Amino acid sequence: MTNSTLTVQSVTKRFKSHIAVDRVSFALRPGERVALLGHNGAGKTTLFKMALGFLKRDEGDIAVMGAAPGSNSARRVTAYLPESVAFPAALTGEEIVRFYARLKGANAGGALELLERVGLEDAARRRVGTYSKGMRQRLGLAQALIGKPKFVLLDEPTTGLDPISRQNVYELIGEVAEQGATVLLSSHALTELEARTDRILILSKGQLVADDELGTLRAQAGLPIRLKVWTKPGAVREVAEQLGAGKMNGTSVELDCGLDDKVRTLSAISALGNLVEDVDVHAPSLDDVYRHFSNTAQKEA
Numbered sequence: 001m002t003n004s005t006l007t008v009q010s011v012t013k014r015f016k017s018h019i020a021v022d023r024v025s026f027a028l029r030p031g032e033r034v035a036l037l038g039h040n041g042a043g044k045t046t047l048f049k050m051a052l053g054f055l056k057r058d059e060g061d062i063a064v065m066g067a068a069p070g071s072n073s074a075r076r077v078t079a080y081l082p083e084s085v086a087f088p089a090a091l092t093g094e095e096i097v098r099f100y101a102r103l104k105g106a107n108a109g110g111a112l113e114l115l116e117r118v119g120l121e122d123a124a125r126r127r128v129g130t131y132s133k134g135m136r137q138r139l140g141l142a143q144a145l146i147g148k149p150k151f152v153l154l155d156e157p158t159t160g161l162d163p164i165s166r167q168n169v170y171e172l173i174g175e176v177a178e179q180g181a182t183v184l185l186s187s188h189a190l191t192e193l194e195a196r197t198d199r200i201l202i203l204s205k206g207q208l209v210a211d212d213e214l215g216t217l218r219a220q221a222g223l224p225i226r227l228k229v230w231t232k233p234g235a236v237r238e239v240a241e242q243l244g245a246g247k248m249n250g251t252s253v254e255l256d257c258g259l260d261d262k263v264r265t266l267s268a269i270s271a272l273g274n275l276v277e278d279v280d281v282h283a284p285s286l287d288d289v290y291r292h293f294s295n296t297a298q299k300e301a
């Protein structure tokens with residue numbers, strides 16, 4: 001546990017009689033990119049606020065690199081990007097990053113590089129009041145990353161960003177993690193997280209209902225793999241019969257198989273030779289995995 005960037009041990013937070021976070025435990029290691037997922041009101045922001053020291057927990061323990069959240073040593077290593085960032089409209093992007101660099105005792109050159117890294121070099125001398133929402137969000141990310149933080153908390157960092165900017169944000173997150181920082185981000189945009197995070201945490205009604213790599217969660221969920229077999233013209237029925245498959249249309253046959261059965265099924269398809277033109281293999285998506293764990297938790301509740 002001493003090696004962890006963030007340690008959360010059996011943490012509970014109540015608002016009057018409502019339990020917002022319920023006995024949650026996990027630990028994050030250096031260099032991990034972790035997605036925190038959950039329905040509206042699941043407790044994600046409450047957990048963030050406790051890790052930042054903005055809110056006191058009712059039970060359990062939280063430590064940021066061994067220090068109490070909100071303490072000087074925790075604040076020195078922590079960066080936070082809230083879902084909506086606000087900056088003084090009259091200042092330019094460059095003035096803002098210079099200001100934060102001074103505040104954090106960081107090098108101004110590095111801060112200006114970050115401004116470039118988020119694609120704001122051309123707008124650096126423009127007043128923030130003229131920035132679009134996406135530009136303000138990117139400025140927020142640059143500001144958060146000043147001073148090479150070790151623990152980076154990002155609350156829906158890609159909301160309001162266009163596809164290229166989203167890609168840039170994930171590239172930057174990847175670079176920061178490669179340098180050893182732990183990135184914990186909350187998001188509802190599951191598709192874009194799939195290949196860009198190392199670990200998934202799912203909260204449901206305040207409880208942590210899943211915590212692992214996507215591949216492991218897929219295996220735990222036991223969801224089927226979907227295969228779509230494109231056939232030679234006129235061969236759909238024969239291929240469907242040979243594979244004992246259910247669904248078919250004019251040009252393709254669809255079938256589901258378990259993870260254990262994937263190789264055997266692909267061999268059976270391959271044995272059909274030139275009756276088959278192509279095969280698409282769809283592993284369960286993060287959306288499917290998320291739905292599985294959330295629905296299971298709701299049913300158990």
Ligand SMILES: Nc1ncnc2c1ncn2[C@@H]1O[C@H](COP(=O)(O)OP(=O)(O)OP(=O)(O)O)[C@@H](O)[C@H]1O
Binds near residue numbers: 018019020042043046
């Ligand atoms: N200050 C507060 N006072 C009372 N209840 C609160 C307070 N803050 C949060 N809650 C409640 O705690 C629960 C968890 O809220 P939280 O904001 O952590 O959810 P979330 O997962 O971040 O949701 P979203 O995806 O909508 O941002 C909700 O039921 C919310 O209404």
